[in-house]
Amino acid sequence: MCSRRFLPTFGLSVALCCFVVGGYYSYLKATVNGGYTDWSVWSNCTKQCGEAATGKYGKDCYRLGPNRDQKPCFLKICPIDGKFGEWSGFAACDKPCGGGKQVRTRQCNNPPAVFGGKPCEGPAKEEQDCNTQVCPVDGGYTAWSEYSPCSVTCGKGTMSRTRSCTNPPPSNGGKPCAEPASETAECDKGACCTARTDETK
Secondary structure: OOOOOHHOOOHHHHHHHHHHHHHHHHHHHOOOOOOOOOOOOOOOOOOOEEEEEEEEEEOOHHHHHOOOOEEEEOOOOOOOOOOOOOOOOOOOOOOOOOOOOEEEEEOOOOOOOOOOOOOOOOOOOEEEEOOOOOOEOOOOOOOOOOOOOOOOOHHHHHHHOOOOOOOOOOEOOOOOOOOOEEEEEEOOOOOOOOOOOOOOO
């Protein structure tokens, strides 16, 4: 196997060939290629909910491929906490004057609470004062008075009664009383007596 061209003597050539072959054989015996262990169990998912990843690992044998494997995992849907949408406009005042209230609202729908999420924090309704000006007061009549005495002592006459626009009086631009404040009625005191004189001759 060993050529004599490269060695001065046959014996030296044989010795050198044996040395090379023996060394190569020893190298083969001492050299052990690396090999992977079995895969570990899958690690815990990287998130408690929603989409994530989990991995498993082996020893490092870079010539045999990666030592880490990964796959997606999905445990459960994550809770979504509710958030309020925009406020609505204020509604019309509930009173025209004298201090009223107007209300605006918002809804817990941006997004709504789902999958066990927390409800919206904060008020869903808000109020503010409105039309705080003093209300006008229209005038109102008192009850009628008693009728006055008849205007005559006999025969037919008249009597009157009155009322006043003070219950309440008009104020703050309110309307005055519209109906009449007085009225008259007829009265009859009976026939009047006439004096008699005797005619004698």
